Amino acid sequence: MNIIFLGPQGSGKGTQAELIAEKYDFNYFEAGKIFRSISDSDNPNAAMIKKHIDRGELVPEEYTRLIAWDFISKHSKNKGFLFDGYPRSLAQYEQLQDMLAKSGQKIDWVINLEIPETESVHRLSARRTCLKCGRVYNLITNPPPTDKCECGGELMQREDDQPEAIKRRLGIYRSQTHPVFEKALTEGIGLEINGEQSIEAINKEIVSKLNLS
Ligand code: AMP
Numbered sequence: 001m002n003i004i005f006l007g008p009q010g011s012g013k014g015t016q017a018e019l020i021a022e023k024y025d026f027n028y029f030e031a032g033k034i035f036r037s038i039s040d041s042d043n044p045n046a047a048m049i050k051k052h053i054d055r056g057e058l059v060p061e062e063y064t065r066l067i068a069w070d071f072i073s074k075h076s077k078n079k080g081f082l083f084d085g086y087p088r089s090l091a092q093y094e095q096l097q098d099m100l101a102k103s104g105q106k107i108d109w110v111i112n113l114e115i116p117e118t119e120s121v122h123r124l125s126a127r128r129t130c131l132k133c134g135r136v137y138n139l140i141t142n143p144p145p146t147d148k149c150e151c152g153g154e155l156m157q158r159e160d161d162q163p164e165a166i167k168r169r170l171g172i173y174r175s176q177t178h179p180v181f182e183k184a185l186t187e188g189i190g191l192e193i194n195g196e197q198s199i200e201a202i203n204k205e206i207v208s209k210l211n212l213s
Contacts, residue, residue: 001080002105003210004087004096006181007113008173009166010123011195012202015142016113017084019203024212027075031085033134034067035059056165058088058172065095077103089176090183109210110184113195113202117170124166128155142199 003026007013014030021028039050045063052059068086075081081100087093100106115123126139132153137144149155160169184190193205207213 001108001210002082002100003080004083004107004110004180004184005085005113006110006177007195008115008117008120009169010120010127010138011113011115012123012141012199013111013113013195014084014136015199016111016202016206017082019199020206020212021082021084024080026080026082027071029068029071029081029083029086031064031067031083031088033085034071036134038067054159054165056160056168056172058176061089061091061095064088064092068092068096069099072099072103077105080108081105087177087180088172090179093180093183107184108189110181110190111206112178112181112184112190112192114192115195119196120170121163121166124161125163127158127161129158130154131156 003020005013005017014032017028017030020026035049035053039046039053043049049059049063058064064086072081083096087096097107123138123140126141128137128139128144129135130137130149130151130153133149133151135149135151137149137155144150144155147155159165181190181192191209193202193209195202197205
C-alpha cells in the first residue's frame with residue numbers, strides 16, 4: 001500500500017506519518033527533512049535550497065523529482081511507500097504517479113489532516129526543533145521533556161516558522177497543495193481526517209479507515 005499524507009503546516013501530519021511508518025514498516029519519505037539535510041550539506045545546490053526553505057517557498061520541481069526518484073528507486077518495492085510533504089502540487093502528484101507506475105505501483109490513499117488556518121499559525125508559533133537530532137516538538141501539543149530535547153540538544157524556532165514565512169507557506173498550501181487532495185477525492189482515494197483531535201484519536205482513525213491492523 002502506498003500512502004500520501006497531506007495537511008496544512010502544523011496539522012500534525014509529520015507526527016502521524018511517523019507513527020504509521022514505524023508501526024507498519026513503510027519506506028518513509030520525509031520531503032522536508034530530506035531538503036533540510038541537503039541544505040546543511042556540501043551539496044552544490046545547498047545554498048539555493050536553503051534560500052527557498054527559509055523563505056517558505058517550494059524547492060523547484062526538477063529537484064523534487066530527482067530526490068523522490070532517488071528514494072523510490074533505492075528502496076524496497078516489497079514494502080509500501082509513505083510520502084510525507086510530497087507531492088505538494090498537481091505537477092508533483094503526476095510525477096509521483098508516473099514514477100510508481102514504472103514498477104507497476106499506484107497511490108492507494110491520500111490522507112488530508114485538516115485544521116483551520118488560525119490553528120496552523122497558533123501551532124507553528126509553538127513549534128521547536130532540536131539543533132542536534134532534528135526532532136520536532138510542539139510546546140502545546142507535543143512538549144519536550146524539559147527545555148531541551150530528549151537527546152540533550154538545544155531547541156530552536158525554525159526560520160520558516162516566523163510569521164511572514166508561515167503566511168507564505170500556508171498560501172502555497174492552499175493554492176498548490178490542497179488541489180492534490182481535491183484530485184484524489186475525484187479519484188476515490190482521498191480521505192479527510194479532522195486534525196483537531198488528539199494524536200492517539202487521529203492515529204486510531206487512520207489505522208481503522210485504512211484497515212491497517
Ligand atoms: P516542511 O518541513 O515539510 O515544512 O518542509 C520544509 C521546506 O522544504 C518547504 O517549505 C519547502 O521549501 C521544502 N519542501 C519540502 N517538501 C517539498 C516539496 N514536495 N516540493 C518542494 N519543496 C519542498
